[in-house]
Amino acid sequence: MSFTKSTDTIHELVEVHLRRFEQRYTSGRRTIVELLASFGQPMSISDIALADPEVPRSSAYRHLADLQGAGVVRRIAASDEFARFELTEDLTHHHHHLLCTSCGQVTDVTPTNAFERTVAVMVRELTAQRGFRAISHALDVTGHCQNCQP
Ligand SMILES: [Zn+2]
Numbered sequence: 292m293s294f295t296k297s298t299d300t301i302h303e304l305v306e307v308h309l310r311r312f313e314q315r316y317t318s319g320r321r322t323i324v325e326l327l328a329s330f331g332q333p334m335s336i337s338d339i340a341l342a343d344p345e346v347p348r349s350s351a352y353r354h355l356a357d358l359q360g361a362g363v364v365r366r367i368a369a370s371d372e373f374a375r376f377e378l379t380e381d382l383t384h385h386h387h388h389l390l391c392t393s394c395g396q397v398t399d400v401t402p403t404n405a406f407e408r409t410v411a412v413m414v415r416e417l418t419a420q421r422g423f424r425a426i427s428h429a430l431d432v433t434g435h436c437q438n439c440q441p
């Protein structure tokens with residue numbers, strides 16, 4: 292995944308979000324954000340452990356939960372056993388996911404503008420009659436990745 296914002300900007304935004312929840316941007320939380328920002332795709336706990344063996348799994352879980360609570364991290368999963376984490380879209384950019392239910396692989400996909408325009412029309416169709424005002428949408432596709440197809 293490519294980021295339109297610099298890592299410095301991401302850190303500043305995370306700090307603002309955390310402050311809103313009266314949470315401090317500790318070095319542990321910062322490390323997790325750093326990893327998520329540089330990894331380029333959603334990370335599992337094992338990915339985090341591999342990328343930075345200094346971070347104990349229990350701390351990684353705790354930091355991720357805190358960051359999720361402050362709205363800067365989002366959990367994505369084809370199933371409970373395959374949880375992955377990424378920075379939320381207001382810190383990165385709008386995209387969709389392909390989720391493999393066999394191996395848990397999560398692939399970020401950034402649709403074309405034409406695709407997004409089509410989705411916007413469909414979202415209006417879904418929301419208009421209900422007087423609902425849409426802010427964003429999420430479209431994740433579950434299935435089998437190339438490796439997991441028979
Ligand atoms: Zn797979």
Ligand SMILES: [Zn+2]
Binds near residue numbers: 407428430
């Ligand atoms: Zn979209």
